[in-house]
Amino acid sequence: xxxxxxxxxxxxxxxxxxxxxxxxxxxxxxxxxxxxxxxxxxxxxxxxxxxxxxxxxxxxxxxxxxxxxxxxxxxxxxxxxxxxxxxxxxxxxxxxxxxxxxxxxxxxxxxxxxxxxxxxxxxxxxxxxxxxxxxxxxxxxxxxxxxxxxxxxxxxxxxxxxxxxxxxxxxxxxxxxxxxxxxxxxxxxxxxxxxxxxxxxxxxxxxxxxxxxxxxxxxxxxxxxxxxxxxxxxxxxxxxxxxxxxxxxxxxxxxxxxxxxxxxxxxxxxxxxxxxxxxxxxxxxxxxxxxxxxxxxxxxxxxxxxxxxxxxxxxxxxxxxxxxxxx
Amino acid sequence: xxxxxxxxxxxxxxxxxxxxxxxxxxxxxxxxxxxxxxxxxxxxxxxxxxxxxxxxxxxxxxxxxxxxxxxxxxxxxxxxxxxxxxxxxxxxxxxxxxxxxxxxxxxxxxxxxxxxxxxxxxxxxxxxxxxxxxxxxxxxxxxxxxxxxxxxxxxxxxxxxxxxxxxxxxxxxxxxxxxxxxxxxxxxxxxxxxxxxxxxxxxxxxxxxxxxxxxxxxxxxxxxxxxxxxxxxxxxxxxxxxxxxxxxxxx
Numbered sequence: 001x002x003x004x005x006x007x008x009x010x011x012x013x014x015x016x017x018x019x020x021x022x023x024x025x026x027x028x029x030x031x032x033x034x035x036x037x038x039x040x041x042x043x044x045x046x047x048x049x050x051x052x053x054x055x056x057x058x059x060x061x062x063x064x065x066x067x068x069x070x071x072x073x074x075x076x077x078x079x080x081x082x083x084x085x086x087x088x089x090x091x092x093x094x095x096x097x098x099x100x101x102x103x104x105x106x107x108x109x110x111x112x113x114x115x116x117x118x119x120x121x122x123x124x125x126x127x128x129x130x131x132x133x134x135x136x137x138x139x140x141x142x143x144x145x146x147x148x149x150x151x152x153x154x155x156x157x158x159x160x161x162x163x164x165x166x167x168x169x170x171x172x173x174x175x176x177x178x179x180x181x182x183x184x185x186x187x188x189x190x191x192x193x194x195x196x197x198x199x200x201x202x203x204x205x206x207x208x209x210x211x212x213x214x215x216x217x218x219x220x221x222x223x224x225x226x227x228x229x230x231x232x233x234x235x236x237x238x239x240x241x242x243x244x245x246x247x248x249x250x251x252x253x254x255x256x257x258x259x260x261x262x263x264x265x266x267x268x269x270x271x272x273x274x275x276x277x278x279x280x281x282x283x284x285x286x287x288x289x290x291x292x293x294x295x296x297x298x299x300x301x302x303x304x305x306x307x308x309x310x311x312x313x314x315x316x317x318x319x320x321x322x323x324x325x326x327x
Numbered sequence: 328x329x330x331x332x333x334x335x336x337x338x339x340x341x342x343x344x345x346x347x348x349x350x351x352x353x354x355x356x357x358x359x360x361x362x363x364x365x366x367x368x369x370x371x372x373x374x375x376x377x378x379x380x381x382x383x384x385x386x387x388x389x390x391x392x393x394x395x396x397x398x399x400x401x402x403x404x405x406x407x408x409x410x411x412x413x414x415x416x417x418x419x420x421x422x423x424x425x426x427x428x429x430x431x432x433x434x435x436x437x438x439x440x441x442x443x444x445x446x447x448x449x450x451x452x453x454x455x456x457x458x459x460x461x462x463x464x465x466x467x468x469x470x471x472x473x474x475x476x477x478x479x480x481x482x483x484x485x486x487x488x489x490x491x492x493x494x495x496x497x498x499x500x501x502x503x504x505x506x507x508x509x510x511x512x513x514x515x516x517x518x519x520x521x522x523x524x525x526x527x528x529x530x531x532x533x534x535x536x537x538x539x540x541x542x543x544x545x546x547x548x549x550x551x552x553x554x555x556x557x558x559x560x561x562x563x564x565x566x567x568x569x570x571x572x573x574x575x576x577x578x
Contacts, residue, residue: 216373221424
C-alpha cells in the first residue's frame with residue numbers, strides 16, 4: 001500500500017537526480033539547458049563530450065547505489081539486524097583489500113578485480129560472523145566484530161596502497177571511493193554483475209521473507225534456512241564486490257537505503273528491495289554531484305560526502321533501535 | 328482429516344535421549360500432549376512439523392514424511408522468534424509463503440477479528456505484548472487453512488478470556504475435520520480434548536480420552552504434585568494442591 005504511494009515519487013526523484021547530475025559540474029557554461037539539449041540529442045562538441053562523461057558518472061553512481069543498497073538489504077534481513085551493511089559487516093573492507101592485492105600483482109581487467117573483491121569480501125564476512133557467534137550472536141557483537149576486522153583490513157590496505165600508489169595513478173581514489181575515474185566498459189561490467197546479484201535476491205525474496213517468522217517456523221514451511229542465508233551472503237558480497245571493483249568502497253548507502261526503504265514500505269523484503277535500490281541510486285547520484293562541486297575544481301571522494309551526511313543517520317538509527325528493541 | 332503416525336520414534340541429542348520409543352496414531356480431533364517441563368512435548372511437535380528428523384523410527388503424515396505434507400500443515404512454536412521490526416501483516420504474508428492464491432488475506436483478517444486482534448493490523452510486533460504476538464502468529468497460522476495444525480503451548484501468555492477463545496477455536500477446528508496436535512500445561516483445559524497423551528521423561532506413559540487418562544493418581548506421579556478431584560457444575564475437576572517442596576521453600 002505504502003510502497004504504491006512512494007514508488008511514483010521516487011521515480012520522479014530518480015529522473016530529477018539524473019537531470020541534476022547532468023547539469024552540475026566544475027566546468028562552467030554547461031548547465032541545465034545543455035543537459036536538456038543532451039537528453040534530447042541536440043548537443044554537440046565539447047558540451048556533448050562533457051555530458052557523456054557526466055552521464056557515465058550518473059550511471060556508475062546508479063550501479064554503485066543499487067549494489068550497495070541491495071547488499072545491505074540482504075544482510076539486514078538475514079542477519080535480522082538494522083545495523084548490518086556492507087561496511088559494518090566487513091565485506092567492503094575485505095573486498096577493498098582483495099582489489100588492492102590483485103592490483104599489486106599487476107594491471108588487471110574488471111573480472112579479476114571483481115573476483116578478488118568477492119573473495120576478500122566473503123572471507124571477511126565469514127570471519128566477522130564466526131567471531132560474532134563466539135561472543136553470543138547479537139547486534140552489538142556483530143558490530144564490534146565487523147569494526148574490529150575492518151580496522152585490521154584497513155591497516156593492511158593502507159600498507160599495500162603505499163606500495164601501490166606510485167604504480168597506479170588514482171589508486172588512492174579506490175581507497176576513498178569515487179566514480180570520477182570510471183570508464184564505460186567498467187561501468188557496464190559492474191552493472192551486469194550488480195544486476196546478477198539483484199536478480200538472485202529477487203528470486204530468493206519470498207524465502208528471505210519467511211525468516212522473519214524465525215528459523216523454526218520458516219523450516220516448517222519447507223524453507224531451507226541455512227541455504228537461503230548462505231546464498232544471500234554470497235549475493236550480498238557479490239554486489240558489494242562489483243561496486244568496490246569499479247569505484248572502491250563507499251559507506252552508508254548500504255546502511256541507510258534499506259533502513260529508509262523499510263520505514264517507507266513496511267518490512268517485506270520483496271516490497272522494500274526495489275525501493276531501497278532506487279533510494280540507494282539517488283543517494284549515490286546526489287552524493288557524487290556534491291563530491292564534484294564541494295571543493296571544485298578538485299574532486300572530493302564519494303565516501304567523504306556519504307560519511308558526512310550518513311553518519312547522523314547512523315546515530316539516529318542507533319538511538320531509535322535502542323528505544324525500540326533492547327539489545 | 329490428516330493421519331499422524333509415530334512409529335517407534337526416538338530422538339537423541341548427543342548422548343541424551345529426549346524421547347524414546349514413541350508410538351502414536353491419530354487421525355482426527357483435538358489431540359493434546361501434556362507432561363512436565365522437559366518431558367519431550369516440543370520435540371514430538373517439531374518431529375511432526377519436519378523441523379527435526381527422528382534418530383530412530385519414523386514420523387508419517389498421511390503415510391508420507393512430514394517434508395511432503397507442508398502445504399496443509401501449520402506450525403506454531405512455543406518460543407517465538409519473530410522479527411520485532413516486522414508488522415502483523417508481514418507475519419501473515421510470510422506464513423503464506425507456499426500459498427497459490429491470495430485467499431489467505433481474507434482468512435487472516437477474519438482470524439484476527441475472531442481473536443480480538445483486528446486493531447493490530449499494520450502494527451509492528453515490537454509494539455505488541457507477548458500474548459498479543461502469539462495471537463497474531465496464531466491468526467497467521469490459521470490463515471493457511473491447515474488440515475493439520477501443530478501448536479506448542481497455544482495458551483501460554485494468554486489471559487483467561489483469550490485462553491477460552493483459543494481453546495474454543497481449537498475445539499471447533501477439530502470438529503470441522505482439522506487434525507489438531509497441541510502440547511500444553513493447562514490441565515484444566517485438557518478436558519475438552521478428544522485424546523490426551525501423557526509424556527514423562529521422554530516416554531509415553533498414558534493415552535486415551537480425557538476421562539480415562541486424567542486420573543489424579545497418574546497426574547500426581549507424573550507431575551510430582553498431589554492432585555485432588557473436586558465436583559464441578561459439569562463433572563469432576565482436578566486441581567493441584569501445593570507441594571511439600573514449596574512449603575519447605577518458604578521456611
